[in-house]
Amino acid sequence: MTRHNLAASPVPAGPGSSDPMVVFDAVTKTFGDPRRQTSFTALAGVDYIVPRGSISGIIGRSGAGKSTLIRLVNGLERLSSGKVAVDGVDVGALDEAGLRTLRRSVGMIFQHFNLLSSRTAYDNVALPLEIAGVSRAEISRKVGPLLDLVGLGDKANRYPAELSGGQKQRVGIARALATEPKLLLSDEATSALDPETTQSILELLKKINAELGLTVLLITHEMEVVKTIASQVAVIDKGLIVEQGTTFDIFTNPRHETTRSLLSSAVGVKLPHWVTSGLKPDAVPGDRVLVRLVFFGDTAFQPLTARLVAEIGPDVNILAGTIEEISGQPFGSLVVSYPATPEVTARANSFYADTGLTTEVLGYVA
Incomplete structure (x- = not known):
């Protein structure tokens, strides 16, 4: 196969490094007990910067380390070495009280919604505010507009069983925004949704990013999601970032073998x-x-x-x-x-x- 006019510029070491929201610096994560040789290295020295105000995507195969990486950001997992900083705060140095404070500034949405079936949409969105000790009047002032923002103002009193998958995810997004975070993490948030619903959720995330200035970090194995919404992307393989750059550059001129494999059916014309x-x-x-x-x-x-x-x-x-x-x-x-x-x-x-x-x-x- 011969290529012409495809000269590749060096992969940037850290897009957006002048104003980072999240910094991964030589991050490693090992599960198990290395002394008994029963350990597994999920992350093997990750360096990556998420620019403030961006929508950034991390893509990779199952088991590549995506979920572990994103769970380090809000302290759901503790790193083994290196440093994760969110808005300048060293996550690894925080005690439990510090982590609770951090998590109010870092919202998260999940693949399977994680709503409480016994609570209405309104009460699910209100939950993190109740946990934070916010007054009932303040909760009322916040929850209604959040449901309106995600297009569910008329579903406040519906229970999860009465909602579609897309509506459940919108409740999850409203709940993630309740504490007015500066960073939103998306863990395969559209994987359980059909294509039409996925598109509506992506449009909502773009709207939130634009109107609220919220930084969004998403992990996914769905190339269409990254292609549609992310401004920059990193490719993770065997616990390492193997390629990173703007989404357009990565999708139109992938250089690493893993990237090419992941994108083989996502971009360009397919021959019979x-x-x-x-x-x-x-x-x-x-x-x-x-x-x-x-x-x-x-x-x-x-x-x-x-x-x-x-x-x-x-x-x-x-x-x-x-x-x-x-x-x-x-x-x-x-x-x-x-x-x-x-x-x-x-x-x-x-x-x-x-x-x-x-x-x-x-x-x-x-």
């Missing part, structure tokens, strides 16, 4: 098996070359395909194409084929160089 099964790495006379053209930024809105045809001749087949949005930016890819002769290839490569198109030679077919 009858095409890929016939691909060859080298050409023989009479073959056609298959090339993926990538469009983003200014190139996404230019009639470059028509210009390619005009440049190299009419014998250009369009095999597949798609256009999508990644972190609010347009991204498209198109797979074309044309004769793999030296003359046509030279004209095509000259056109790609002149226009700045990103291309990838997929192989050759008879």
Whole structure:
């Protein structure tokens, strides 16, 4: 597989380091007893910065360390070494009283909602305020607007059994916002929801981020979630951050093998098996070359395909194409084929160089 015009800039060590909300510094976490050789290393030296006001995603396979990492932020797990800081506060140095104070500034939403079935939506949202000793009048002043914010003002007296999955998650979000946190953690919060409901929850999280200036840190194995909502992303594998950067850069130009594997079905055009099964790495006379053209930024809105045809001749087949949005930016890819002769290839490569198109030679077919 040959790539052109895909020069990769170094992976940033810490996006948003000038104003961090969360800092992971050489974080390790080991479960079990190392002395008895029964230990398991979940995190093996994680360095990562979550910028204040951002929506940041951490993606990885099951068992990669995602959940452990996010649970260190509010002290649900204690790290083995290194440092986790939230808004400048060293989480590992806090006693139980300090952790209770921290958790009022760090909200969390869960995959399975974690609502109390015996309490109404109103009472579930009120629960963290009751625990904090807030007066009944103050609770009343806060809970109603929170339910309105998540679109459930008319469901205040409904019990969880009377709510849909999406409505339960909205109650969970309202509850997480009750103590006016500056950071919201999302632990696979949309994994139990259907695609339409997931989209509505993501829109709600974007609204909260924009209107309240709330920093959101989410972990997920759903690439569509990160692609839709996150401004930056980190990829975790075997307890280490193996790649990080802006969501657009990571999704359109993944460099680590794990990232490429995770994103293989999430971005770009997919070719049918009858095409890929016939691909060859080298050409023989009479073959056609298959090339993926990538469009983003200014190139996404230019009639470059028509210009390619005009440049190299009419014998250009369009095999597949798609256009999508990644972190609010347009991204498209198109797979074309044309004769793999030296003359046509030279004209095509000259056109790609002149226009700045990103291309990838997929192989050759008879």
